[in-house]
Amino acid sequence: MINQVYRLTAPGIIDVACTVPDIRNSVILRPLYMSICKADQRYYQGNRSKEALKAKLPMALIHECVAKVEFDATGTYKPGDIVVPVPNTPTQDDDVIAENYRLSSYFCSSGHDGFLRDYIDIDPGRLVKVPEGVDLKIASFAELISVAVHAVSRFENTAHSRRNSIGVWGDGNVGFITALVLRMIYPDSDLYVFGTVYEKLAYFSFANGRYHVDSIPDGLMVDHAFECVGGEASRYAIAQIIDHINPEGAIGLMGVSESPVGINTRMVLEKGLKLFGSSRSGVADFQRTVDLLAGHPKALAYLENLVGEVIPVRTIADIHKAFASDISRSFGKTVIKWEK
Amino acid sequence: MVFAAIFAGGIGSRMGNINTPKQYLELGGKPVIIHTVEKFFVNERVDEIIILCPKPWIAHTKALVESNLPDGKKINVIEGGATRNGTLENAVDFIEKNYETDDDTIIITHDAVRPFLTHRIINENIDAAVEYGASDTVIPATDTIVESMDGKIISSIPERKCMYQGQTPQTFRLKLLESVLASLTDDEKEILTDACKIFTIKNKPVYMVDGEVFNIKITYPYDMKVANTLLKGKEDDD
Numbered sequence: 001m002i003n004q005v006y007r008l009t010a011p012g013i014i015d016v017a018c019t020v021p022d023i024r025n026s027v028i029l030r031p032l033y034m035s036i037c038k039a040d041q042r043y044y045q046g047n048r049s050k051e052a053l054k055a056k057l058p059m060a061l062i063h064e065c066v067a068k069v070e071f072d073a074t075g076t077y078k079p080g081d082i083v084v085p086v087p088n089t090p091t092q093d094d095d096v097i098a099e100n101y102r103l104s105s106y107f108c109s110s111g112h113d114g115f116l117r118d119y120i121d122i123d124p125g126r127l128v129k130v131p132e133g134v135d136l137k138i139a140s141f142a143e144l145i146s147v148a149v150h151a152v153s154r155f156e157n158t159a160h161s162r163r164n165s166i167g168v169w170g171d172g173n174v175g176f177i178t179a180l181v182l183r184m185i186y187p188d189s190d191l192y193v194f195g196t197v198y199e200k201l202a203y204f205s206f207a208n209g210r211y212h213v214d215s216i217p218d219g220l221m222v223d224h225a226f227e228c229v230g231g232e233a234s235r236y237a238i239a240q241i242i243d244h245i246n247p248e249g250a251i252g253l254m255g256v257s258e259s260p261v262g263i264n265t266r267m268v269l270e271k272g273l274k275l276f277g278s279s280r281s282g283v284a285d286f287q288r289t290v291d292l293l294a295g296h297p298k299a300l301a302y303l304e305n306l307v308g309e310v311i312p313v314r315t316i317a318d319i320h321k322a323f324a325s326d327i328s329r330s331f332g333k334t335v336i337k338w339e340k
Numbered sequence: 341m342v343f344a345a346i347f348a349g350g351i352g353s354r355m356g357n358i359n360t361p362k363q364y365l366e367l368g369g370k371p372v373i374i375h376t377v378e379k380f381f382v383n384e385r386v387d388e389i390i391i392l393c394p395k396p397w398i399a400h401t402k403a404l405v406e407s408n409l410p411d412g413k414k415i416n417v418i419e420g421g422a423t424r425n426g427t428l429e430n431a432v433d434f435i436e437k438n439y440e441t442d443d444d445t446i447i448i449t450h451d452a453v454r455p456f457l458t459h460r461i462i463n464e465n466i467d468a469a470v471e472y473g474a475s476d477t478v479i480p481a482t483d484t485i486v487e488s489m490d491g492k493i494i495s496s497i498p499e500r501k502c503m504y505q506g507q508t509p510q511t512f513r514l515k516l517l518e519s520v521l522a523s524l525t526d527d528e529k530e531i532l533t534d535a536c537k538i539f540t541i542k543n544k545p546v547y548m549v550d551g552e553v554f555n556i557k558i559t560y561p562y563d564m565k566v567a568n569t570l571l572k573g574k575e576d577d578d
Contacts, residue, residue: 001378001379001381001382002368002375002455002456002570004458017570018456018554018571019571020375020571023378023381023382023409023410024409024410028382068384070383070459071381071383073411079384118458118459118460119382119459314460
């Protein structure tokens with residue numbers, strides 16, 4: 001079968017290319033809704049190093065997607081099943097290292113084609129079924145939710161058992177989702193969110209406290225914390241976390257920064273802190289994500305706040321429109337309704 | 341039910357006597373016709389596929405289908421007609437003889453030599469046929485169309501913004517198609533080679549589905565070169 005793939009060939013330029021997937025041993029999906037990630041936007045805008053752009057383009061963007069099964073030669077899924085495809089693809093087994101950290105794994109829309117395609121051909125083992133009742137626009141960014149779920153799962157294995165209070169630094173999409181996942185998993189912990197924009201902090205109404213980073217109450221301390229800021233500002237966020245975390249706390253680092261970030265190691269040592277990095281996710285995280293969503297209808301209502309503009313895409317010009325709309329969005333996700 | 345009828349040439353030439361028809365040439369490691377059939381094969385809304393080809397090519401086509409496609413959907417290979425209308429009639433007759441049909445039965449007709457069609461084009465054809473009774477796939481004309489009645493002098497130049505180039509699929513409610521075909525005289529059958537044109541002349545609406553510039557018909561060796569260029573780079577992915 002000839003499949004159309006819509007590739008970024010250079011920043012701001014998208015062109016159709018054709019591939020020939022083998023329908024005899026894979027599941028054929030039709031994308032329904034997709035969501036633009038900041039990583040996609042960085043490629044689209046050309047905000048990556050020349051070397052990275054040269055190495056990774058041309059490639060189709062988008063790794064957040066919900067899709068319908070059209071055909072499955074393996075017999076694992078039925079036509080019409082709604083699934084989320086896992087963009088991480090392991091090529092080697094490893095009993096110790098998680099699939100999303102293996103150097104041998106590859107990732108859609110990072111050196112390999114993402115999901116901007118007529119059809120997605122994928123191994124049935126890289127799919128997770130979406131439970132009934134989950135809004136497909138929310139399911140379109142299940143991958144991003146799974147990244148937060150993965151970080152919290154790592155936290156569970158890393159942090160000491162006192163989890164009376166947890167802080168989330170960052171009032172953007174990742175901060176919102178991470179805080180919401182923590183709320184679902186730790187309903188009895190005090191959850192505090194720290195950000196810089198009052199309007200965005202207002203969305204975190206499920207938290208026990210929301211604070212501007214310039215006016216944190218004296219003596220407010222957390223047992224553990226998540227940094228969801230990224231970029232240059234992550235330096236200040238990490239410094240503030242170290243000031244407001246109790247001894248032996250765990251700090252989850254989730255913000256992506258293009259430049260090295262300075263850390264107050266003296267206080268990390270003095271407080272005996274654990275810093276752990278977390279990136280992307282694997283099949284198990286996707287499964288836990290859909291299970292969590294199915295069991296927490298209230299969380300789904302909060303996630304609806306994240307659905308920003310929904311842009312129907314029938315042409316390549318519509319793809320550009322979606323990226324242009326996304327770049328001006330300060331909060332929420334740009335969702336593509338795939339009609340191309 | 342939704343049937344896809346793939347028109348794989350009305351020529352009666354025997355294999356080996358002339359150049360291989362384009363639909364049987366290899367493109368990206370597979371015959372063109374297989375790429376085309378696969379696009380209907382994976383589409384959830386298409387129930388069965390009928391390939392209509394010249395009699396001498398039936399066994400070869402069946403062998404290609406068997407060796408390239410997995411189980412999952414029935415594919416019938418039958419003889420086409422001497423003309424495009426004849427092939428269309430054979431498809432309609434085959435469906436009527438072998439299946440229960442009703443007013444909701446849909447037939448999508450498509451050229452085997454257009455392997456670049458998309459999921460959207462197929463689905464919008466089905467939707468349009470359900471709503472309007474018939475649909476044609478078109479793209480806006482980019483060149484100015486010039487009409488000449490004698491082949492020497494221009495008789496008219498229609499306004500370009502009203503001109504479109506026809507592609508396939510063409511899709512119909514089966515029962516409506518049958519009634520329109522039955523209303524044709526033998527003379528009309530000779531002249532009216534395009535099913536959508538028949539609908540138009542009989543004052544039946546034909547909805548225009550947006551095609552794609554790349555939904556090309558592989559007719560000439562040049563087209564094969566274009567098709568291969570469209571596939572360039574595939575080795576990076578699969």
